Amino acid sequence: MEPVRIGVVGAGDISPVYLNAITRSPALDLRAIATRDPQAIAEKATAFGARAVSVAQLLADEAIELVVNLTPGVAHEEINGAALEAGKHVYSEKPFALSLGAARRLADLAERRGLLIGSAPDTFYGSAHQAARKALDAGAIGKPVFGTSFLGLPGLELFHPSPEAFYRPGGEPPYDAGPYYTTMWINLLGPVKRVFSVSGAGKSERTILRGPRQGTPFPVTVDTTFNTVLEFAEASVSFIISLDVVVPTLRPGELFGSDGILAMADPMFFGGEPAVIAPPEPRMGLVTADQGFATPNRHDHTGRAVADYRGAGLVDLALAIRTGSRHRTGAEFIVHSVEVMEAIVRSATTNSVIDLESTCERPATIDLQSDAALIALTASPFDLAASAWAH
Incomplete structure (x- = not known):
């Protein structure tokens, strides 16, 4: 298969992960990296065998087929739209857009131009989430009735050297960490029908805790806690x-x-230890080693070895471009996922139940035979030994 020629827009904290994933995969060919100040990323671009260019130069480059958008979420609609207008396929970090209307406009534009779009997160491709999905589909817990998920953190300033954007409109938790969870549930249960949410915030000001600006205070202008009910069919x-x-x-x-009961793994990673509890049988861990994307390849912040193959969704899109296959985070999936994010925030703001307009099919499961190319062409963006040293 001829590699898909790629230009990356954005060179922030997540970019080394994507640049490794792209340059290590035989399905992908990195041509250029673009930012507002190309000179500032010249060294990084050279290290990955790419040119440092402006966004306008990247979009005007006829050799580039697919734009990977790694800019902050508030810029995604503009950059994704410009790439589509320039005749490029698009794979975007989440969220693809911040509203249902924007997501629909971009999906319609892609369809009119005969282009494909894809979006993170792709962690549901992972072995733990695939094993859970297949156990559910096989009837391991009978009829699903209700589910729970809880993610509580002191703040993203614990991990991120520039956390301010996560405390402004468009950076709220449902748009940032939330998509890992909502896509996990859509993968399991299908489209969301209705949403009700309440929200609040604990602090009006926070402090940067790491990096060169450590100790710098910044304001919080959005709610930082969301308690939501998602209704599925x-x-x-x-x-x-x-x-x-x-x-x-x-x-x-x-x-x-x-x-x-089906116990799920952390949706921020590909691997984990899902299990089924079905009395009188004891808790049974699900086999994940035979699911693909299962081998631990990095350490998380606690030092635990985890599987993390970010870029699998990008390779899935590249295969769709070259072979006409159907990738798992296509337009329908993107539009619905964005509407769920927006509905969580809007329900809390308006104190109302939101009936969702969009829908989507559950993504196809990962099959070792039919998805052999996807698994083989997806490279690890991490080095296990190096991450152990860094930790």
């Missing part, structure tokens, strides 16, 4: 996401069914 899910929990607390997800 077969079940409902209680989802709490908060940046006001003083001790990091993670309960990735449990789906309670008529005959058992």
Whole structure:
């Protein structure tokens, strides 16, 4: 397969992960990296065998087929739209857009131009989430009734050297960490029908805790805790996401069914230890090693070895461009996912139940035979030994 020629827009904290994923995959060919100040990224571009260019230069380059958008979320609609207008396919970091209207406009533009779009997160491609999906589909817990997910953090300033954007409109938790959870649930249960949410905030000001600006205060202008009910056709899910929990607390997800309980892995990673609890049998861990994207390739912030193959969705899109296959984060999936994010925030703002307008099919499961090319062409963007040293 001829590699898909790629230009990346944005060179922030997440860019090394994508640049590794692109340059290590035989399905992808990195040509250029663009920012507002190309000279500032010249060294990084050279290290990855690419040119440092302006956004306008990248979009005008006829050799580039696919734009990977790594800019902040508030810029995604503009950059994604400009790339489509320039005749490029688009793969974007989440969120693809900040509203249903914007997502629909971009999806319609792509369709009119005969272009494909894709979006992160792609962690549901991972072995743990695929094993959970297949166990559910096989009837391991009977009829699903309700689910829960909880993510509580003291704040993103613990991890990010420039956290201000996460505390402004468009950076709220449902748009940032929230998509990992909502896409996990859509993968399991299908499209969301209705949303109700309440929200609040614990602090009006926070302080940068790492990096060169450590100690710098900044204002909080949005709510930072969202308590949400997502209603699906077969079940409902209680989802709490908060940046006001003083001790990091993670309960990735449990789906309670008529005959058992499905315990999910952390949706921010590809691997994990999902399990089924179906009395009188003891808790049974699900086999994940035979699902693809299972081998640990980095360490998380606690030092635990985890599987993290960010870029699998990008390779899936590249295969769709070259072979005509159907990738898993296409326009329908993107539009619905964006509407769910927006509905969580809008429901809390308006104190109302939001009936969703869009829908989508559940993404196809990963099959070792039919998806052999996807698995083989997706490179690890991390080095396990190096991440252990860094940790």
